Amino acid sequence: MFQWGGWGYPQHGPKKPWPKMIDDFDVEAFAHMVEDAGAGYVIWSATWCSYHFPAPVKAIDRIAPGHTSQRDLMVYLPSGAPAADPVARKAFGWQWGSPGGWQLPGEPIGGRLAEFQRNWEAVIREWSRRWGYSVSGWWIDGCHFADQMYRFGDEPNFASFARVLRAGKPFLLGRGNADAVLCL
Numbered sequence: 001m002f003q004w005g006g007w008g009y010p011q012h013g014p015k016k017p018w019p020k021m022i023d024d025f026d027v028e029a030f031a032h033m034v035e036d037a038g039a040g041y042v043i044w045s046a047t048w049c050s051y052h053f054p055a056p057v058k059a060i061d062r063i064a065p066g067h068t069s070q071r072d073l074m075v076y077l078p079s080g081a082p083a084a085d086p087v088a089r090k091a092f093g094w095q096w097g098s099p100g101g102w103q104l105p106g107e108p109i110g111g112r113l114a115e116f117q118r119n120w121e122a123v124i125r126e127w128s129r130r131w132g133y134s135v136s137g138w139w140i141d142g143c144h145f146a147d148q149m150y151r152f153g154d155e156p157n158f159a160s161f162a163r164v165l166r167a168g169k170p171f172l173l174g175r176g177n178a179d180a181v182l183c184l
Contacts, residue, residue, distance in 0.1 A: 001043040001139075022054045022069035043139050044073070052085075059122040064091035077124065079143040079150075079161075080116065092119045097145030113149050117156035121164045128168035138165050 016024065034042055053060060054073035061068055067088055080094060083102035089095075093115035096103040103109055128135075140161075143150065150158045 018052050019069050022071045022073060025054070025071075025073060027073070041136065055127070057123055057126055059119070059126050063119050063122075064088040072130075077138065078141050080113070080120065080145070092116050097148050110145070110148055112152075113145075114156055117149065117161070121156060121160060124161075125164040125167045128165055130168065132168035135168070140165075 053068045054071065055068060056070055056072060057068045064085075064087065067085075083089070083094075083096065086104055086107075089107075093113065095108050095111055095113060095116075097110050099109060146158075150156075150161065
């Protein structure tokens with residue numbers, strides 16, 4: 001499993017501008033490393049608390065412009081939080097679920113976050129439709145506030161979240177469980 005955050009790349013030397021980091025990523029070398037390791041799967045982190053994504057995403061460009069790339073490199077998602085990006089947090093409608101999190105002084109916390117969930121579901125739907133059957137499963141990280149956000153009978157909820165994850169695999173849309181959706 002690899003988490004992409006863009007903060008530590010490159011490991012040595014000056015940090016590259018966001019689009020250059022994506023453009024310079026050597027997919028062939030990475031694929032050879034995975035093959036040499038004998039891995040059957042790779043879990044690829046789209047982001048980790050930064051909301052800079054190594055992929056073109058119209059939904060993100062509409063909500064928080066300047067946070068995507070033209071090249072498509074990823075799959076792994078947090079259930080929420082552009083935690084380290086106050087501009088994207090505001091644009092997406094995100095609020096940290098409890099005191100002591102990543103919120104800025106005076107920033108509100110908690111709540112149902114329906115606006116955020118609908119925005120995030122638009123992003124996930126776009127990816128799911130683009131990648132379709134080339135993605136074997138989804139790892140959804142950080143469901144820290146599931147009782148506040150997802151465990152409801154009305155949408156947005158876990159059911160609508162799972163439905164957008166399945167959007168690229170039409171044969172799964174009528175099923176109760178996704179092929180591989182793990183929410184931690």
